[in-house]
Amino acid sequence: MASTWLDLDVPPSRLRLEPTLMSGMSFRWARRTGDDGGVTYIGVLGRHIFEVKEDESTAYFRMHTSADAKLARALLAEHLSLDRGAEPSAWPDPPAQFLRAAAAQPGVRVLTIPHLEALVTFVGSANNNIARNMQMVAALAAAFPANSLGRDLYGAEHFAFPSAADLRALSEATLWELGWGYRAPRIFTLARQLAERGDEAFLDGLALDDEESARAALLELCGVGRKVADCILLMSYAYDGCVPVDTHCFQLAQAWLCPSVRGKSLTAANYQTIVDRFHQIFGDGMAGWAFMTLFCAAPLANGLRGAKAAAEETAVVEEAAPTEKPKRKPPKRRAEAASPPPSKARRGRKKVDDDDDPPTQPVEAPATP
Numbered sequence: 001m002a003s004t005w006l007d008l009d010v011p012p013s014r015l016r017l018e019p020t021l022m023s024g025m026s027f028r029w030a031r032r033t034g035d036d037g038g039v040t041y042i043g044v045l046g047r048h049i050f051e052v053k054e055d056e057s058t059a060y061f062r063m064h065t066s067a068d069a070k071l072a073r074a075l076l077a078e079h080l081s082l083d084r085g086a087e088p089s090a091w092p093d094p095p096a097q098f099l100r101a102a103a104a105q106p107g108v109r110v111l112t113i114p115h116l117e118a119l120v121t122f123v124g125s126a127n128n129n130i131a132r133n134m135q136m137v138a139a140l141a142a143a144f145p146a147n148s149l150g151r152d153l154y155g156a157e158h159f160a161f162p163s164a165a166d167l168r169a170l171s172e173a174t175l176w177e178l179g180w181g182y183r184a185p186r187i188f189t190l191a192r193q194l195a196e197r198g199d200e201a202f203l204d205g206l207a208l209d210d211e212e213s214a215r216a217a218l219l220e221l222c223g224v225g226r227k228v229a230d231c232i233l234l235m236s237y238a239y240d241g242c243v244p245v246d247t248h249c250f251q252l253a254q255a256w257l258c259p260s261v262r263g264k265s266l267t268a269a270n271y272q273t274i275v276d277r278f279h280q281i282f283g284d285g286m287a288g289w290a291f292m293t294l295f296c297a298a299p300l301a302n303g304l305r306g307a308k309a310a311a312e313e314t315a316v317v318e319e320a321a322p323t324e325k326p327k328r329k330p331p332k333r334r335a336e337a338a339s340p341p342p343s344k345a346r347r348g349r350k351k352v353d354d355d356d357d358p359p360t361q362p363v364e365a366p367a368t369p
Contacts, residue, residue: 035154048149125228147166
């Protein structure tokens, strides 16, 4: 039995649910049609099932598990980072491209995700899209029936995210069967690396480190490259200046932020150049929030009026370097095998950019059986 709807009392300028919950920061929310015919979102935080919706003035939530209303509100507010972050008005003289993006898609927030969940789900996001990663994460959680939280009002069963000990109980073959593909050996190895370091206590301890030390510790883990590490630091450890440079960020940078990287590949040096440029424009402390606004709103802002037009806006364009001839396109990836290959497990290579494919529309929650 679901609880009554409660007002989060947060205006649209500070929170809109679709870009915040469905843009690839968390993979634990699903969009569906609510019992009133409107759009709602259902997700799991800790051991609780939440449903959230919004109207033109605020957002609301209710519980599908038993929980104290005050504690539930605090848990959801923490996840939505309502006590931190920056709105577009926080920057005194933002670029015109950013203002267009913020106007096209207001209310983008950077989520706060539990450390282990962030680590595993962002490792899964490499060379992936949002919809598929949602399916992978749901299958992983459902592999542990003891973690069932029951069913929501619409009949769908939900599960708490597995613990580090749970993950170690899965064989590599089982991870393949759960749809993790070539990432299966990465998760298998990662679970054992965590055991060597102290499991969740190790990840919790990184919150006490400075940003560089925490990043270095994450980069030692299987499947974690610079982009994945920066996603984790921004969306789990509240390092709000972190800018994860993925394909979409690289395209934005090439279009109008850093003309000097046009026609170039995403090397470690170019990655850092883009991060430095974000910090120069938006400040060291909140550049990650500016990036997420651009990431979520760029499609709605029609590519920020196109690469050519954006590049000609001198407000933020650096001194342009001579352009290079574009490199030849790499060959298409082969489709992932449906089952693990007979060769031994591949260990995740350290990469500058464990990038994802362009996001696709997330799948909706399954209909009531």
